[in-house]
Amino acid sequence: MSSEAMRQVTSAPDLGLLPPKRPPLLVVGIFIFLGSELMFFASLFGMYFTLRAQAPVWPPPDIDLGLLRPTIFTTILVLSSFTMQTADRRIKRGDARGMKRWIWLTFALGVIFLCGQFWDYFHANFDIATNAYGSAFVTMTGFHALHVMAGLLVMLVVLGRAATNAYDADNHAAVEAATYYWHFVDVVWIALYTVLFLVR
Numbered sequence: 001m002s003s004e005a006m007r008q009v010t011s012a013p014d015l016g017l018l019p020p021k022r023p024p025l026l027v028v029g030i031f032i033f034l035g036s037e038l039m040f041f042a043s044l045f046g047m048y049f050t051l052r053a054q055a056p057v058w059p060p061p062d063i064d065l066g067l068l069r070p071t072i073f074t075t076i077l078v079l080s081s082f083t084m085q086t087a088d089r090r091i092k093r094g095d096a097r098g099m100k101r102w103i104w105l106t107f108a109l110g111v112i113f114l115c116g117q118f119w120d121y122f123h124a125n126f127d128i129a130t131n132a133y134g135s136a137f138v139t140m141t142g143f144h145a146l147h148v149m150a151g152l153l154v155m156l157v158v159l160g161r162a163a164t165n166a167y168d169a170d171n172h173a174a175v176e177a178a179t180y181y182w183h184f185v186d187v188v189w190i191a192l193y194t195v196l197f198l199v200r
Contacts, residue, residue: 024173024176025173026174026176026177027173027176027180029177030177030180030181031180034180034181034184037184040143041188041191044139045195047136047139048136048140048195051132051133051136055132055133058200059133059200062126063125063126063133063134064125065124065196065197069116069119070116070120070193071197073112073116073117074189076112077113077185078190080106080109080110080113080186081182083102083105084103084178084179084182085179086102087099087101087102087103087106087179088172088175088176091167091168091172091175092169092172093169094168096165096167099162100159100162103155103158103159103175104159106155106182107152107155107156110152110182114149114152117141117145117148118145121138137196140196141192141196144185144188144192147185147188150181151178151182151185154178154181155178158175
């Protein structure tokens, strides 16, 4: 390109076009991390369906899970996804106080869900050593419980930083990343609930 052409390009009038906004690296990182987590849970589901395909009866006839309590706590966890999304919307509008309230509500719902899950562990008529079904059930739900705990810890970190006014309408990547993670936890549980409690 000639020097004259270069001058014409550089002196072209500003058309008001903004460069595309890049997502924060933290948000990109959480998507990469969730991709690896998706493969991890896919392997657990593969293990479950392999055991199920080889068993003459599934679940074993002496297994008593019940449906009412898991449905109630599943509803609570799904509701927490909406409250976390609301927190994300609030901080994007610059409402840090509202964001903190909605995260605290999400945290409480997550704790309630975990309490329900551990209640099931302690009152079920089987455990991880009872049979193949018990091993699969406790392994899959146990790893999910660990991810719920991790999500709750992330919320506490976000709330701790929010106490120092770390987030506003322009700086909220950590809140967005935590929201995506919590949505992932909820979606995985919906799949677990469907496979373990509904598809018998």
